[in-house]
Amino acid sequence: MIPVRGEARIPDGVLSEAKRLSAPSRDGKWISLMDAMKVKLACTAHLPVPEAFSVYAGLMGLDDSIGIRTIPIRGLCDAIEKDGEMLALIEPGGRHFECRAPMVIGPANTSSLGGRIRRVVAGRIDNAIVHSRTGAFTRNGELVMDVQGDELDAVPAELAFDPVIFDRQGGMATCLDDSHPGRLRHMREAWSLLGINSVSFGHWIVEQLLQFIAGMDIPEFQGVPLLVDENIPPQHLQSLELLGAGRFQIVTVPRGQRVAVESLYVVTNFPFAPHLLRTDRGVDASHFVCGMDTVARLFAKAGARVDALLESPASSPRGKLFWARVTGRHRKIDNFAPVESYLSQLGCVKYYPEQLEFGDQVRLIRSADRIVVQNGSASHALLFARPGTEVVMLSHPALPFMAIYAEILAQLGIDFRIVTGPFTRKGETYLDQYDYEITLQRLDEVIGHWFD
Numbered sequence: 001m002i003p004v005r006g007e008a009r010i011p012d013g014v015l016s017e018a019k020r021l022s023a024p025s026r027d028g029k030w031i032s033l034m035d036a037m038k039v040k041l042a043c044t045a046h047l048p049v050p051e052a053f054s055v056y057a058g059l060m061g062l063d064d065s066i067g068i069r070t071i072p073i074r075g076l077c078d079a080i081e082k083d084g085e086m087l088a089l090i091e092p093g094g095r096h097f098e099c100r101a102p103m104v105i106g107p108a109n110t111s112s113l114g115g116r117i118r119r120v121v122a123g124r125i126d127n128a129i130v131h132s133r134t135g136a137f138t139r140n141g142e143l144v145m146d147v148q149g150d151e152l153d154a155v156p157a158e159l160a161f162d163p164v165i166f167d168r169q170g171g172m173a174t175c176l177d178d179s180h181p182g183r184l185r186h187m188r189e190a191w192s193l194l195g196i197n198s199v200s201f202g203h204w205i206v207e208q209l210l211q212f213i214a215g216m217d218i219p220e221f222q223g224v225p226l227l228v229d230e231n232i233p234p235q236h237l238q239s240l241e242l243l244g245a246g247r248f249q250i251v252t253v254p255r256g257q258r259v260a261v262e263s264l265y266v267v268t269n270f271p272f273a274p275h276l277l278r279t280d281r282g283v284d285a286s287h288f289v290c291g292m293d294t295v296a297r298l299f300a301k302a303g304a305r306v307d308a309l310l311e312s313p314a315s316s317p318r319g320k321l322f323w324a325r326v327t328g329r330h331r332k333i334d335n336f337a338p339v340e341s342y343l344s345q346l347g348c349v350k351y352y353p354e355q356l357e358f359g360d361q362v363r364l365i366r367s368a369d370r371i372v373v374q375n376g377s378a379s380h381a382l383l384f385a386r387p388g389t390e391v392v393m394l395s396h397p398a399l400p401f402m403a404i405y406a407e408i409l410a411q412l413g414i415d416f417r418i419v420t421g422p423f424t425r426k427g428e429t430y431l432d433q434y435d436y437e438i439t440l441q442r443l444d445e446v447i448g449h450w451f452d
Contacts, residue, residue: 202377
C-alpha cells in the first residue's frame with residue numbers, strides 16, 4: 001500500500017498493528033467494530049483529526065465518497081420531545097431508585113446501588129438517516145444519540161467504537177460522512193432497533209428487545225417495519241417474531257448501509273448503554289441504574305404473552321436446569337467438569353442457550369423452578385422466569401454492576417443468589433472477563449437441598 005502523509009508520525013509498532021488489523025478491509029471485507037476502533041485510535045492519538053482521517057481512510061481502503069464532518073451531539077429524548085412527537089411516556093425519569101445488593105456466597109465486591117433514573121419515551125421524528133450497527137442517527141446537521149444529562153462525561157465510554165463516530169471533542173463528534181447514493185436506502189417509515197451491540201444477547205434483551213416490548217402495543221407503532229442489523233444471531237430475530245406474532249415486518253440493514261427514513265419511530269433505552277467502556281475498573285455504576293420496577297413489569301407482561309403464544313400454562317411441570325456457558329470462551333469456570341458432574345447428579349439438565357431457538361430458551365426457563373446459570377450474557381434469558389423460581393449464578397468476585405440485574409429479578413419475584421469463587425486467570429482491562437473456579441463444597445452448601 002502507498003504510504004499516506006502523516007503515517008511517519010505514528011510510532012512504528014502502532015502503525016504496524018493498525019495495518020495488520022485493517023488489512024481485510026483493504027480487500028473489501030468487514031472487520032470487527034473493535035478492530036476498526038483500534039485503527040481509529042491509533043491515528044487520532046498521534047495526529048490532528050484531518051490527518052488522522054486521511055491515514056485511517058488509507059488503512060481501511062475507504063473510497064472517495066466517505067469523508068468526515070464535525071457536528072454537535074444531541075440527546076435522543078430531547079430531539080423527540082422538541083422536534084418530533086412523543087407518543088408515549090413510559091418512564092418519567094428523575095426519581096431515585098435503589099438497587100439492593102444481591103445475596104452472595106463467597107468473595108465479592110458487590111453492593112447496593114442508587115441513582116436517578118432516565119426518562120424513557122416512545123416517539124416519532126421526521127427526516128432522519130439511520131446507520132447500520134448503531135442506534136445513533138444524523139438529522140439536520142446533528143448526531144442524535146441516546147444520552148441524557150452528563151452521561152457522556154461521567155462514564156469512560158469510548159465513542160470511537162461506534163461505526164459512525166471517528167472522534168469526539170466534548171459535545172461535538174467528528175462523524176464518517178458517506179455520500180455514496182448506492183449505500184443509501186429510502187423508507188417512508190421505520191422503527192429502528194439498530195445498535196452497536198445488537199449482536200450480543202445480553203445487550204439485545206435489555207436494549208432492543210426491551211424497547212420492542214415497551215413499544216409493541218402503542219397504537220401508532222402498529223405495523224411499522226422494524227429495522228434490525230443484518231447477521232444478528234437468529235435468536236434475536238426469533239424474539240421479535242415470537243413476541244410480535246407476525247404483526248411487524250422485519251427489514252435487515254447490511255453493514256455500511258444507511259437508511260433515510262421520512263418518519264422514524266424509536267423508544268429510548270431504559271439504562272444508559274454506552275457500548276464500550278475503556279475499563280470497568282472504578283466506574284460509577286450508579287449511572288446505569290434505571291426504573292427496575294418498570295422493566296420488571298414489562299418482562300412480566302412479555303412472559304405472560306409467551307405463555308399464551310407457546311401454549312405453556314402456568315401449571316406445567318417444573319424442572320431443574322443448568323444454563324451453561326461454552327467452556328472455550330472468556331469468563332469460564334476452570335473446574336467446569338466437576339461442577340457439571342455435581343449439577344448432573346443434582347438433576348439439573350444442561351443446556352447451552354446459544355444452541356437453542358429463542359422460543360425454546362424461554363419455554364425451558366418458564367418451565368423450571370430451579371436454575372443454575374453461569375455468569376454471562378445468556379443469563380438475561382432469566383428475565384423471562386416465573387415468580388418463585390430459584391436461581392443460583394456461578395461467578396467470579398467482580399460484580400460491581402450486579403445489583404442492577406439482581407434488582408430486576410427481585411422485582412420479578414425470583415429468588416436469586418450468587419456463588420462466587422476465586423479468579424484463576426486475569427487480564428488487564430476488564431475484570432468481568434477473567435476466569436475463575438467454583439468450590440464444590442460452597443456450592444453444595446447452597447443448593448444441596450435440591451437433591452430429591
